[in-house]
Amino acid sequence: MRRRHLLQFLSAVLLSYASSRYRTTATATANEMQSNTSRIVVIGAGLAGLAAARELHHQGHKVVVVEARDRPGGRIWTSHQWPDTPLDLGASWIHGVQNNPLTALADEIQARRLTTHYERATTYNTDGQPLSRAENDRLERLETQVLNALTQAQTGDEDVSIRQAIAPLMQGLDRSSGRYRWLNFILSSTIEQEYSGSATDLSTYWYDQLQEFDGGDVLFPQGFSAITEFLAQDLRIEFGQPVQAIEWGRSPLRVVTSRSEFIADRVVVTLPLGVLKAQTVQFSPALPPSKQEAIAKLGMGVLNKCYLRFPSVFWPKDVDWLEYIPARHGEWTEWVSFKRVADQPILLGFNAADRGKAIEAWSDAEIVASAMTTLKTIFGDEIPQPIEAQITRWASDPFSLGSYSYNAVGSTPKLRQALAAPVGQALFFAGEASHRKFFATAHGAYLSGLRAARQILAL
Template sequence: MKRRELIHLAGIALAGKVLGQPSRALASGTRQRVIIIGAGISGLAAATRLNELGYNVTILESRNRLGGRIWTNDQWPKSPVDLGASWIHGVIGNPITAIAKAAGARTVTTRSDSDVIYGKDGKIITPKQESRIDELSAIINRSIRISQNANRDRSILETVRSAVKWDQLSGEDRSWVDYIINTNIEQEYAGSAADTSTYWFDSDLAFKGQDVLLPDGYQTLTTHLAKGLDILTGTTVTEVAWNLGGVSVTTNHGVIQADRVVITLPLGVLKANKVRFNHGLPAAKQKAIQVLGMGLLNKCFLRFPKVFWAADHDWLQSIGPVPGLWAEWVSYARPLGMPILVGFNAADVAKVVETWSDRKTVDSAMETLRRIYGSGIPDPVDYQITRWAADPFSLGSYSFNALGSQPGMRDDLAQRIDNRVFFAGEATDRKYFGTVHGAYLSGIRVADEISAIA
């Protein structure tokens, strides 16, 4: 046993006060104590299930709010906006639908087929241009399917560029190809096409049914799940130690001990080694952390004095001079009755925009809108901008299957250690990674794993 572990497991409060005592569950029959790191949806799901099963559960959460990558900001009266997740993707059979119902949350459908595409000149693309985009999309889709059976994996960018014979394409065709890659893959999976695996990028599954927004914010669901749970916010974990007798978790407020610990740290946080594990992590888990990708999707909410855009469309797409820059917009006019446009940037473009000041970001977004709707449109009365890559407790938006990774690596990430240290979170879910429902299901999985062994 290493020295640091001896110190921790002896319950010595060198790092501060001891916040909790390990239960003597196995010896005395008292309730087993489980620490869950992270009050995102996966941690809340695990805690709820374990609570129901009679465990003594405490969640440690670094932020001063719950929800993690579910983050509703209600600074705009009557217009709460979701800075992280906003849709329940596919409502049929989706466990999040049931939670929304139980929470009494209102939902409203957005129609992904209700879109309009604007070209470089700011005008709606012509039927001829649209059919060229369809033609190129068919070539790209076919080449991806073929490449998924090739004997070597390649990045999406390499696959697509070789399929369309990029070197011989006109400038206009190139911008259509960039648009197709951005809108279908980067905006969806959040990884750069240059880093995304052709073999595995779409190895995830989806629930059927419509996509719905939550007009009162996604936090309605996390608040509902958190009812009755013991959650310590403002508590950042820096080290996890374990041995055969229990676990010891070091935080900024001291050491806390338990029988088991569930780690729901985002992949970005694991990649950055923000939390030390006293025995290190098994090689397969380390490899998964290193090779799976952490993608980036950012939003910019612009609130206007009135609606001036094509409000009958839920999605506005822009093919501008810079590929991917403000390429997708969602209008809150029809679904939510609000004069709000949400501009999205993904992957490499998002990384660049994230370094800009608020002023530069809003100016750049407005430049795109003015190209489309003219110089007479009003300035926004307010804005909200996300910067998920810089967020120290997320370090990215959600995971994707990077070149070199395989779906089995998510199982490695999910693998428990010594029946003491358990792992959940969206990145551990092989079927539904990158989503709220995937994260939720991973929390349920881990709770069931714990209850099965003890």
């Protein structure tokens, strides 16, 4: 996920590894929990859950985190498959380092960070040629037209999708024309890759409600998981416990997993929006209508990553971002080079929204072959094959069912408040989707967890 220069411009214009350290035996039975006076179960050991649990634990509450996977972090997930190169399969960047609470955590553990720059980018046309200066200017003018169309549609009587809003710009265009491809490229690179929803579903009124911290974007050469491992320290986390039911209409509450059950006075739910939508966890009684409406109407999007490690670097060494204007919408429009920033012969290709979801059904070999077709178009048939690849499938992941949330047509920012609202003094909610200002981000998830903790502490 990236914050592009265009979006800064836009705001102006528009106003499985499981560390034994964490392992506990699944002995938190009803009897054991019943002996404690202040009992809190936090569901999910992602950033939101860890933030809530840590805060409550520090304030003296008896907290147990119940997590389906065998690792903490959720959508923060550093792969150590290539031992010399940790790679983030979920979030990579702290977006906007100034005043970002994750910067303070990273400082506290002295985690190394590297800055990537959006200005260090080259855009390649469909035939693989880098855009000339004149073509770059033309692309920028087209971006301005797209933004103007969106601004205008934001004043309309009815919310429409981004694609509908820019339909006048596409009207009558031959699908094989350059202008048609360029418009689709703008939709993919600046909107779908950023917000993870399809342009056919993103709300024109609200798609850009995400607020940002100032400062650059940094990533962790040793992996983002350093943060979640730090937060998980000293917490009691029950791994491998997929929650199936939350019985909150009784006192004490009961959280039922596939292996055991937990008794609590309060429960903090940090299930991803995709999981809430799928209703794989039964709430008994059912959640209030306002919360069900929020879950149904907010969108859960897809951003997938494909890391390719090559024997040597064959692309420009001084760029961080490579962009490609494909013949078909959304195909390999955005790449990050790890050469300049980490001195690694690694390219990271992204696929978002509909395209990101579609390729999850492909084999790894098919995905790599598709990526190589694009890279050969740009750099020639002689480029080496990748030695290794790592590929994500976040939409198919049963404990995520998507990458992060977006504002879909028919949703409003208020729905995020409904998603965040506690239900009585029993059920509390956190998770990136529940943060009105910083949804879709790691810092939004973290702040939402602190919010839920504060709500409990205030009781």
